[in-house]
Amino acid sequence: MNNTLTIRKGQLGLLAKQGDFYQILEAGEHRLPWFNKPDVVVIDVNSGDVAPELADYLRRFQPAWVEKYCLVVDTTDNETAAIWRDNVLVEIVPPGARRLFWRDGDSLRAVHLDTREVQVPAEIVTAVLQPRGRDAAVKGREAILIVNVPAWHVGVLKIDGVTQPLLSPGLSAYWKINHLVEAEAVDTRLQALEVSGQEILTKDKVNLRINLGANWRYGDVLQAYGQLAKPLEHLYRELQFALREAVGTRTLDELLENKQVIDEVVSAQVVTRMAPFGIEIASTGVKDIMLPGDMKTILSRLVEAEKLAQANVIRRREETAATRSLLNTAKVMENNPVALRLKEMETLERVAERIDKISVYGGLDQVLHGLVNIKGNTHAA
Known part of the structure; x- marks a missing residue:
């Protein structure tokens, strides 16, 4: 007795007995013996x-x-x-x-x-x-x-x-x-590098917390990577070293008097050290300088005292000028009775501005006669 095996297009049939392949069947209808039926392995040729x-x-x-x-x-x-x-x-x-x-x-x-x-x-x-x-x-x-x-x-x-x-x-x-x-x-454009949170002691043992920024670029990429395993890490360390040298060798007063000194020292040092490695430094700058809390209080009191001293000097200078002006006015009046009388009239006028009514006795002739006598005494003098 026989039975039928269909092998479709794109397939192959492998016939085996006891694990040994003895025939391969292509696409089509194939009759297989009913007894002693072989093992059939159908293969998809697109697999x-x-x-x-x-x-x-x-x-x-x-x-x-x-x-x-x-x-x-x-x-x-x-x-x-x-x-x-x-x-x-x-x-x-x-x-x-x-x-x-x-x-x-x-x-x-x-x-x-x-x-x-x-x-x-x-x-x-x-x-x-x-x-x-x-x-x-x-x-x-x-x-x-x-x-x-x-x-x-x-x-x-x-x-x-x-x-x-x-x-x-x-x-x-x-x-x-x-x-x-x-x-x-590797990016060849200008890049920014931040060196943040650097705590450094000044020459006079004041602890400062400084944030530094740098703008840089690769001048020669092969030169940089030929000498440095990690160029960016090396640049970061050089900025740290330069910042510590700039701050640690100066007192707090020196740094406060000339805040640009940190930028100048760091820039000069890093530019020199990074040039042999093909890295160009465009600019460096300190972004923040943070003082300890107690030092802030001391500096605030110092600034307040300085401003008060300056205000006292200005006030005394103005008082001296005013006193000198009064002295000069007194000397003029001492030698010129008319000027003194005019000053009296000016004072009277200021007083009269606050008075509603003034009564004059003796008439206008008496007032003019007094003025003539003042004039005559002036010529006699």
Whole structure:
């Protein structure tokens, strides 16, 4: 008695007895014996590679099947292989691999690539970055390091510990297989660095808390990274050292009298020290100087006392000027009775402004006669 097995298009059927494969069936209707029915393994040729155990078995015992139904992809220690199906990259095979892939007509092909050429071909990069479905990412893409250098940046690339020429803005990719590849994007624009919360003792043992800011840029990126493992950390420490030197060698009074001295000392010192490392300092400046609470109270009292002393000096100067003016006026009146009489009349006028009514006795002639006598006495004198 027989029964029927249907193999659809895109499938293969492997017949086995007692674990040994003895026949392979292509798409179509196939009659199988009813008794001693063989084990059947149906393979979807679009599933990708052949399972490792089955691949070893086919290589050893069914080489003809391998040649007809499989794509052989064996890579050396210095190469990888890109697997394309219908011109779509599906997998990157690592070096030293022995792989079999089920053929599906002419849709499957393998391209071997020499990893001693560290830069990945543009065709592979484009295929890896091509948008895909959630589960359709290229298998083995972790073998590639993709470097994205933004605008206004340069890329520092090290291959096997050797620094390469700077990378321009844009995309590039490198094999991580058989190589140690490191890349970092470096901003070449003017940048700001904050050195905050630095507690420093002045020469006269006053504890100050200072916040410093610096504007800087890379003058020579390769020079900086060729000499410094972490350029930004080195710059931060140099700013700390310069700030401590500027503050620790001066008294509080010196710092308060000339607040620009910190900026000048820090800038001069850091510019000199960072120039050999390819780092340019555009400017430095102290943002805040904070005193301890008790020192604030003392300084407030000192300022208050100074202002009171200044006010007293001004008040005494004005009193002296007023006294001198009165003395000069007295001397003029002493030698000029008319001036004295005019002063009396001026005083009388001021008094009269506050009086509603004034009575004059003796008439106007008496007043004029008094004035004439004053005039006559003046000429006699």
